[in-house]
Amino acid sequence: MTDILKPRDAQEVEDAVRWALGNDKALEVAGQGSKRTIGRPSQTDLTLDLSGLSGVTLYEPAELVLSARAGTPLAEIEALLDKSNQELAFEPMDYGPLLGGAADQGTIGGAIATNLSGPRRIKAGAARDHFLGVTAVTGRAETIKSGGRVVKNVTGYDMCKLLAGSWGTLAAMTDVTIKVLPKAETEATVVIEGLDDANAALAMAAAMGSSCDVSGAAHLPDHVASWFDGLPKPEANTVLRLEGVAPSVKHRKETLAALMKSFGSVALLEEKESRALWRSVRQVKPFAVETARDRPLWRISTAPSKGHEIAALITPAAQMFYDWAGGLIWAAMPFAGEPDAASIRHAVASLGGHATLVRAPASLRASVDVFEPQEAGLAALNKRVKEGFDPKGVLNPGRMWAGV
Amino acid sequence: MSVRMPEADSAVLARRDGIVAALRSIVPGEGVIASECEMRPFESDGLTAYRQLPMVVVLPETTKQVSQVLAYCHGEGIKVVPRGAGTSLSGGALPLEDGVLLGMAKFNRIKDVDFVNRVVVVEPGVTNLAVTNAVAHAGFYYAPDPSSQIACTIGGNVAENSGGVHCLKYGMTTNNVLGCELVLMNGEVLRLGGKHFDAEGYDLLGLINGSEGLLGVVTEVTVRILQKAECARAVLVGFPSSEDAGACVSAIIGAGIIPGGMEMMDKPAVHAVEEFVHAGYPLDAEALLIVEVDGPRAEVDHLIERIEKIAKECRSMTCRVSTSEEERLLFWAGRKAAFPAIGRISPDYFCMDGTIPRAKLPQVLAEMKKMSAKYGLRVANVFHAGDGNLHPLILYDSNIAGEADRAEAFGAEILTLCVAVGGVLTGEHGVGVEKRDLMPVMFSEIDLNAQQRVKCAFDEKGLLNPGKVFPVLHRCAELGRMHISGGKLPFPDIPRF
Numbered sequence A: 001m002t003d004i005l006k007p008r009d010a011q012e013v014e015d016a017v018r019w020a021l022g023n024d025k026a027l028e029v030a031g032q033g034s035k036r037t038i039g040r041p042s043q044t045d046l047t048l049d050l051s052g053l054s055g056v057t058l059y060e061p062a063e064l065v066l067s068a069r070a071g072t073p074l075a076e077i078e079a080l081l082d083k084s085n086q087e088l089a090f091e092p093m094d095y096g097p098l099l100g101g102a103a104d105q106g107t108i109g110g111a112i113a114t115n116l117s118g119p120r121r122i123k124a125g126a127a128r129d130h131f132l133g134v135t136a137v138t139g140r141a142e143t144i145k146s147g148g149r150v151v152k153n154v155t156g157y158d159m160c161k162l163l164a165g166s167w168g169t170l171a172a173m174t175d176v177t178i179k180v181l182p183k184a185e186t187e188a189t190v191v192i193e194g195l196d197d198a199n200a201a202l203a204m205a206a207a208m209g210s211s212c213d214v215s216g217a218a219h220l221p222d223h224v225a226s227w228f229d230g231l232p233k234p235e236a237n238t239v240l241r242l243e244g245v246a247p248s249v250k251h252r253k254e255t256l257a258a259l260m261k262s263f264g265s266v267a268l269l270e271e272k273e274s275r276a277l278w279r280s281v282r283q284v285k286p287f288a289v290e291t292a293r294d295r296p297l298w299r300i301s302t303a304p305s306k307g308h309e310i311a312a313l314i315t316p317a318a319q320m321f322y323d324w325a326g327g328l329i330w331a332a333m334p335f336a337g338e339p340d341a342a343s344i345r346h347a348v349a350s351l352g353g354h355a356t357l358v359r360a361p362a363s364l365r366a367s368v369d370v371f372e373p374q375e376a377g378l379a380a381l382n383k384r385v386k387e388g389f390d391p392k393g394v395l396n397p398g399r400m401w402a403g404v
Numbered sequence B: 001m002s003v004r005m006p007e008a009d010s011a012v013l014a015r016r017d018g019i020v021a022a023l024r025s026i027v028p029g030e031g032v033i034a035s036e037c038e039m040r041p042f043e044s045d046g047l048t049a050y051r052q053l054p055m056v057v058v059l060p061e062t063t064k065q066v067s068q069v070l071a072y073c074h075g076e077g078i079k080v081v082p083r084g085a086g087t088s089l090s091g092g093a094l095p096l097e098d099g100v101l102l103g104m105a106k107f108n109r110i111k112d113v114d115f116v117n118r119v120v121v122v123e124p125g126v127t128n129l130a131v132t133n134a135v136a137h138a139g140f141y142y143a144p145d146p147s148s149q150i151a152c153t154i155g156g157n158v159a160e161n162s163g164g165v166h167c168l169k170y171g172m173t174t175n176n177v178l179g180c181e182l183v184l185m186n187g188e189v190l191r192l193g194g195k196h197f198d199a200e201g202y203d204l205l206g207l208i209n210g211s212e213g214l215l216g217v218v219t220e221v222t223v224r225i226l227q228k229a230e231c232a233r234a235v236l237v238g239f240p241s242s243e244d245a246g247a248c249v250s251a252i253i254g255a256g257i258i259p260g261g262m263e264m265m266d267k268p269a270v271h272a273v274e275e276f277v278h279a280g281y282p283l284d285a286e287a288l289l290i291v292e293v294d295g296p297r298a299e300v301d302h303l304i305e306r307i308e309k310i311a312k313e314c315r316s317m318t319c320r321v322s323t324s325e326e327e328r329l330l331f332w333a334g335r336k337a338a339f340p341a342i343g344r345i346s347p348d349y350f351c352m353d354g355t356i357p358r359a360k361l362p363q364v365l366a367e368m369k370k371m372s373a374k375y376g377l378r379v380a381n382v383f384h385a386g387d388g389n390l391h392p393l394i395l396y397d398s399n400i401a402g403e404a405d406r407a408e409a410f411g412a413e414i415l416t417l418c419v420a421v422g423g424v425l426t427g428e429h430g431v432g433v434e435k436r437d438l439m440p441v442m443f444s445e446i447d448l449n450a451q452q453r454v455k456c457a458f459d460e461k462g463l464l465n466p467g468k469v470f471p472v473l474h475r476c477a478e479l480g481r482m483h484i485s486g487g488k489l490p491f492p493d494i495p496r497f
Helices: A010-022 A074-083 A108-113 A159-163 A197-208 A246-260 A271-282 A304-313 A341-351 A362-367 A376-389 B010-014 B016-026 B036-042 B063-076 B128-138 B154-160 B204-208 B242-254 B267-277 B297-313 B325-336 B338-345 B358-375 B403-420 B436-442 B445-458 B476-480
Strands: A003-005 A027-030 A046-049 A056-060 A065-069 A131-138 A143-147 A171-179 A186-193 A214-220 A237-244 A265-269 A297-301 A319-323 A328-332 A354-359 B056-058 B079-083 B099-103 B110-114 B119-122 B177-183 B189-193 B217-224 B231-239 B261-266 B287-295 B318-321 B348-351 B379-384 B389-396
Touching: A010 A027, A010 A046, A010 A131, A010 A171, A056 A074, A065 A074, A074 A108, A108 A171, A131 A159, A143 A159, A143 A171, A143 B445, A159 B204, A159 B445, A186 A197, A186 A246, A186 A271, A197 A214, A197 A237, A197 A246, A197 A304, A197 A319, A214 A271, A237 A246, A237 A271, A246 A265, A246 B297, A265 A271, A297 A341, A304 A319, A304 A328, A304 A341, A341 A354, A376 B189, A376 B204, A376 B445, A376 B476, B010 B016, B016 B056, B016 B063, B036 B056, B036 B099, B063 B079, B063 B099, B063 B177, B063 B217, B079 B154, B110 B128, B119 B128, B128 B154, B154 B217, B177 B204, B189 B204, B231 B242, B231 B297, B231 B325, B242 B261, B242 B287, B242 B297, B242 B358, B261 B267, B267 B325, B267 B338, B267 B379, B287 B297, B287 B325, B297 B318, B325 B338, B338 B348, B338 B379, B338 B389, B348 B403, B358 B379, B358 B389, B358 B403, B389 B403, B403 B436, B436 B445, B445 B476
Parallel strands: A003 A046, A027 A046, B056 B099, B079 B099
Antiparallel strands: A056 A065, A065 A171, A131 A143, A131 A171, A186 A237, A186 A265, A214 A237, A214 A319, A297 A328, A297 A354, A319 A328, B110 B119, B119 B217, B177 B189, B177 B217, B231 B287, B231 B318, B261 B287, B261 B379, B348 B389, B379 B389
16 A cells, blocks of 8 residues: 655645655655546655645635635635635536546645646636646755736746646645636526537537637537436537626527527527536536446547547547537547557547547556657657656656656 | 846857858848848837847748757857847847847748637737737637737737736736747747647646747747627726725626726826826826726626726716727727826836735835835826736936936835735736846745746757846756755654555
């Protein structure tokens, strides 16, 4: 069993990393470990458990800012924001059930380190876009800070961007400051029924290119549609979310429904059904259910117009749906133990974007690339960046790429 | 005024003729400028207090030429300063005496307008406004709108992570760029991102935005475009104090409204502007707020009504809602003319650029008033109220002995105050040379060294735009060394399971 170090404060995190450095130990950096199985299998000696660094340290709703210790549960932050009618606008998805774990786990540090986002990515951005300031311990056992508590800041390099999505390989975050935003007063969804993937891409492009301010655009093909909540019919549904104040949502719903009529028959979801639907899209529900959990799961980000072209190059036995107006594909492969990496990599290489094997047994994640393989020059640059922060490979070594 | 720049390399200067000839073999014709009078226009950027003629100016036209110029300079140990339109207000494009000035103005093509994916691929010398102009016929626009948008280039916007008055709602450059082509100092050409979201690997694109030309030279940028809102309306509100105005801003945001733009001006700024533009600003107000909301008509009218009500509750003295597009633009004309209006009443002025937590505004303004008396210099303030970005304009006359130095000291004291109240040195203008020596006010040596190690990963010889951002330069070999003092430290008292 792996040893666990559980620091109680930021200084102890620095002490732990210094100790690891001096004793040639590698650390698995974790919050609650809810996304631990994403990435190459850990080749570490101990776990640096940051869940002891917990608590919101500053929350000023009128300034749209919140600071918390990195190990603060995401659920605690979301509950606190809710009291002031605010939220994390990047709509972080919950990997828990998808990876076979419990729902509503995870920490704010983990959400940032994995650059989480959700359907609202197309309008509001990902965790990276809301990450204002950080204190972190690098693999040199040095405590650094970057950014601040203000939205507009160009003082020095934007190290927050670098740490967001670095999967704990550069530094162990101890304190983070994020931008928070008001919750929309209400929402509704315009549904276009019965479109094939290519026509759905066109409909979503038209919706996104309108002035209707769409905050979620997904296409749910018929073979997975029945898993989603709130849908009127279990057939192919192309769904477009509108959020805002009531008079605005009402107006835009009518405008968008009229615009979408040329693509297919249109239905409308009111607030309750709309919320249920988008929660299930955000949680990738078809592939989070018990019966689907053996299927290797890919997450592919590409240009919205290329999504269905990539999908066409993947085996028809795979189950898929599209978020981000077609630019995000969730693809569950038909056979446990066979991620079909070669065809996924080929499709992405020829049409652009990147693919991550977010779910597969450890033995597979050790033998195939989990993250998109990089062209040599870019790979070398990433390696040099890693070495600047963590020259001895103390923090999550090899989690993203072998030898990095 | 003078600022200490890295010492010129006399060996490089001695080889100048050979260097110019070598660069001419890479960029033929008019692309290499070496005569003093032709180089003169490049001697400074928007921060004209600092001037320096470069060793030579090169204006490449292709990525291949950029790559070859950089590879040559890398091999020969020659410094390079990249430049877009030269509108930087922090001296980010200030040339070096022994450096090549790499002007990107000839990269002026719009390569791909892709409405289906809502992106435009441009060369870095394309101006900010030209992106919007290229897509306006279809109702689209590019959201970041720095005041210099008619002249500033996308490459410069990426380098500075430019903002504008609408960035509270629509984000800064970094939130609106999806990809770029980047040439490293050694000539390597890399592609980051594309037309898709998020990075494969470390978010180097996020790092490039706001890196002030120290990490690489951008030769192509992919930006997102948005469909224009159906309409926009603005409210002009006068307050008896900056506290009241600040409380109103908080109340608007507290009510869940994120305006497209929310700008505040203090009394001196209002007076300077009103005399210049005659926008009908209330002259008796201590603070003036412009709040703009955009969206469908139904939404805009609904929100304007709520904002009017909030303003009344916050002790507003005057409240005018724009009733036509002309009137809305008139409200903005005053704000947008703030800098030239100040230029009209003072021979010279410094434009500062700190960001503060908004609640600290009354305190910062009061302190600034005291400083104004202490330095004997007037100050006017314009403020991006939504995001806390403060632009104090310090009025001085460089023909009066000592005023420029006093203005500089005044500015430094303001920025130090911004950091002390929980803010930062620069919100959107960049560190450049102007705020370089103030960096230790905000960052420890450990912080700055960590940032310089990032620089080392991109440019291990430190040849790209040295002397900007970092007050003290270290060699990468020295920064790379590990100093583990506690190699065999006893295990610390950390809970272990």
